[in-house]
Amino acid sequence: GNSVTQMEGPVTLSEEAFLTINCTYTATGYPSLFWYVQYPGEGLQLLLKATKADDKGSNKGFEATYRKETTSFHLEKGSVQVSDSAVYFCALSDSGGYQKVTFGIGTKLQVIP
Amino acid sequence: GAGVSQTPSNKVTEKGKYVELRCDPISGHTALYWYRQSLGQGPEFLIYFQGTGAADDSGLPNDRFFAVRPEGSVSTLKIQRTERGDSAVYLCASSLTPEGAEAFFGQGTRLTVV
Numbered sequence: 001g002n003s004v005t006q007m008e009g010p011v012t013l014s015e016e017a018f019l020t021i022n023c024t025y026t027a028t029g030y031p032s033l034f035w036y037v038q039y040p041g042e043g044l045q046l047l048l049k050a051t052k053a054d055d056k057g058s059n060k061g062f063e064a065t066y067r068k069e070t071t072s073f074h075l076e077k078g079s080v081q082v083s084d085s086a087v088y089f090c091a092l093s094d095s096g097g098y099q100k101v102t103f104g105i106g107t108k109l110q111v112i113p
Numbered sequence: 114g115a116g117v118s119q120t121p122s123n124k125v126t127e128k129g130k131y132v133e134l135r136c137d138p139i140s141g142h143t144a145l146y147w148y149r150q151s152l153g154q155g156p157e158f159l160i161y162f163q164g165t166g167a168a169d170d171s172g173l174p175n176d177r178f179f180a181v182r183p184e185g186s187v188s189t190l191k192i193q194r195t196e197r198g199d200s201a202v203y204l205c206a207s208s209l210t211p212e213g214a215e216a217f218f219g220q221g222t223r224l225t226v227v
Binding site: 044045 | 116117148153154155156157158161169171172204206215216217218219220221
């Protein structure tokens with residue numbers, strides 16, 4: 001079956017530090033890959049997505065590249081801000097859409113001033 | 114409303130009781146999804162509706178769980194004979210269409226079975 005493995009947190013960084021959250025996946029075929037974010041007190045939000053190999057998703061300064069050869073979709077940001085403090089979930093869907101998304105366990109990021 | 118609304122936001126119930134959790138999707142969204150998020154875990158798929166019908170209920174853990182969406186809008190997740198292991202945050206999401214359209218999540222209902 002499908003699965004997503006992401007680094008366990010919490011991750012604590014100083015403001016303006018570089019962020020990497022690792023994510024690898026197991027799936028049949030060619031899944032779509034996502035990063036979701038959950039800010040404190042809010043619902044899950046789609047941060048970025050990539051639907052085929054070598055695609056790069058990007059949003060709000062975050063980027064992730066779909067690497068089929070390493071089955072990875074690592075999240076990066078060059079300079080984090082306090083407002084980026086949240087829980088980040090790597091996820092996949094092998095249906096091409098959002099019908100049945102498999103999520104990782106989430107990585108909590110805390111950015112300190 | 115502007116977003117997906119879930120009620121109640123918190124529910125405490127005794128073991129063995131029946132509970133209903135409600136989801137109001139974004140107006141016009143034909144697809145609706147239920148997920149369950151246990152403490153320290155990511156959300157797990159339960160069921161997906163396209164219109165009034167359950168297109169995929171393969172994530173429902175057992176026959177104590179049931180969901181309906183009779184008019185293709187509001188959905189209710191029903192849990193019979195609740196167990197302590199059912200304690201979790203139940204998330205609802207909706208999307209304009211299931212293929213390719215972003216799914217928007219509600220803030221969830223936190224269910225605690227004591």
